[in-house]
Amino acid sequence: MSKVIFITGASSGIGKSIGEFLHAKGYNVYGTSRNPERVMDSVFPLVALDVRDAQSIKQAVAKVIAEAGAIDVLVNNAGVGITGPLEEIPADEIKNNFGVNLFGPIEVMKAVLPQMRNQKSGLIINVTSIAGYMGLPYRSVYSASKGALELITEALRMEVKGFGITITSVAPGDFATNIAAGRYHAPLLKGSAYEVPYGNTLEMMNTHVDAGSNPLEMAEAVYAIMKTPNPNVHYKVGVFMQKFSIVLKKILPDKIYEKMLMNHYKL
Template structure:
């Protein structure tokens, strides 16, 4: 019997790559494979999806509940949930509107938590389930002009560590998968605080924004993330944390752990051309 997989934010980017990879895998000799459901706020705009897209806005608990109910109506179980939906945000924190900060946390933190709350009763009933949360390597460090994004992903990482321990007794696994820069459309869809002409941050923020966009444009193939997610799903006892990205991106986490704070800070400043 195929595993039922629900992917939030499955219409583009990493979520789409994961879904397409899973549905295109050949079935095993015993008939096992994957039945994938993706979600989108506007699924009607994606008629070419190779797996069903259900309507879901992770900022609406009613929308989440309706999508989960639809999956259960079609498949009667949920084996794997991949919390992928999220938004980017950049800008000097001083100049970032409070409403945009709240929106980022609502989507990147509260949204995944509410999806988990919606599926836990079914997974408890089943006695099994695996929840993978797509976080970010940026969540391991405070990055200049991306501090709110880093904070929202860091909050999710830490919260999942706690939820994992709370739900192990029910046979439920939770895993965080932190990607580095991948070539997706996240830069086009994220909130950019405008580079203001009279802003004291104008020069540094403008230069850093160009570097961030170049990193995304030159990022890895999302297929790399899809393959890692598949490997994790098929792992009997997955780790709590996985990092997927360039060697430098993954090594930056190690350096933060071993270097003195001010040394690491100078390294980041040089990386972004801020000092």
């Protein structure tokens, strides 16, 4: 029997690439989408799921277990971007971002853990972000939500290790996906104190995504983690300088690292 893979946010971008790659490898892949009926080109089945809705999560997980009899690997991929000066991001948008990027993945893990405990085995891969390792200007909320998921991963990994369940995270850098189009952008307000610096930074961020790496790299990374007998706590996937920026944060004095980031973003 091939392993059953459950991937949230699998109708496009990184999630879709992971699903297609694992499907081609012969795995029994189930993806999720808020509106699966709108997706005409998926090579694997899509189940309706909104990570902000606990009942939706429970129903989707139950459906996959009923059909496939197991969930061997959960890829917690669903996520959404958000940009803007913190002062100008509406509270509802901040709550929504944490709902999708943090609280949703937590609820999905809670929904699959009983099945994995019954199986006495399971692997959970939380897709975070290299941005979650540092506070980035005009991406404060995104950095915070992804950084929180990194710490949840570390803690929960220790809580469930005794049940034969492994939890790890994989943090992508900039990849050529539709995340820039789908994320919430705080509007550029005429006369705002942040109008010029935020506008310049926003243009730079969108350029980085458009010129990003092929999402297939993330699919290959997930596959490699699945084939590893004892996965690490964290993985990073991206170009050298993006991954190296995490190393620099660990070794440089805080103010030097801050100055480096401000120079990069021309602030």
